[in-house]
Amino acid sequence: MWHDAKALNATASGIFAVVVGACVATGVWWLAHRPVFDLRTIRVESMDRGELRHVNLLTLKNGTQGRIVGNFFTANLETVRQVFEAVPWVRRATVRREWPDQLIVEVEEHEALGTWGEDGRLLSVKGDVFTANLAEAEEDQREDHQLPQFSGPEGSEKEVLTRYTELRKWFAPVQLAPQGLALSTRYAWTVTLDNGMSVALGREQTPTTLKERVQRLVGIWPQLASRVQNIENIDMRYQNGLALSATGLKIPAEKPHR
Structure with missing residues (x-):
């Protein structure tokens, strides 16, 4: 190799290029770190x-x-x-x-839609759960409105948001609006309405189960509300009926048979 002029020149050129490259890199690094x-x-x-x-x-x-x-x-x-x-x-x-x-x-x-769970987190209008000052989120609401309350298993946030949006449409014909929505660990739904009433809708046995149950309640709501005051809970999980509880509700005594 030492007698090969071409190899020596190539080696020298390579070493020179490496040295120059290192100097340039060092210079660039030094320059990039200047206070200017x-x-x-x-x-x-x-x-x-x-x-x-x-x-x-x-x-x-x-x-x-x-x-x-x-x-x-x-x-x-x-x-x-x-x-x-x-x-x-x-x-x-x-x-x-x-x-x-x-x-x-x-x-x-984030744009807060309501609270999520019991640990003070918030649910956004895009289905994201995040942590922020709850008082700030409450200030965004109108004075006569409270933040809706949501809960559900981990990872169900966007599903809960989708159901909430649907429930708002389904209850609109009778001027009721969801004020809270809970999805249990057994994936059963319970909606709280803005009149304080809680409605158990149960599990989604088919893709239309919830809608059918809400529509059944909406269909009889005017007559039901006119006859029973202060309804607290309604259970719509029955196939052809419902169960309810109300403050001061009295069951008429049966008339004696003659």
Whole structure:
């Protein structure tokens, strides 16, 4: 090899290229870490260009302080995205660089529909369960409305949301609206209406079981409500009838047979 001029030249050229490459890489690394490239601004915008209702300077500062590292070149955008998505009320975030010294973060907020379970979490209008300040969610409701209450087995959130939307349509003809919906571990449904009444709908034996039971109740509701006051619970799991309980309900005594 030592007598092969071409091989020696090739080897020398290779070593030289490696050295130059290392020097260039070191220079780029050194330059990229200069203070001149420090992040000066992180601008937060709404994905739909609307007004952010719950994500503000205070929540962002509390949620991201000390967790975003690096400068314009070295900040890991995926890590920054995850940091912002961990902030209360943030459903989704995207991050991009904007020369010379800022990051643009676009966020989508959760829109609370009601509470989920008994641990203070919220259910969004898109079927996501998230943790945020319950008082803020309640402020979004009209004064005469409370947050609906939802519950169900883990992973059933979107199914519960779908059933809630359907129940609103099914009860609308008699001016009743669901104010709560529970799916038990046995997958039986119970809906609470805005008049305080609880309706047991049971399990979905067929794809139309719930709809048929609600329609049966809706069909007789005007006559039922006019005859029985203060109904608390109705059980619609009977094939051709129902059972109910009401405050002060009295069963007429049977007339004696003659």
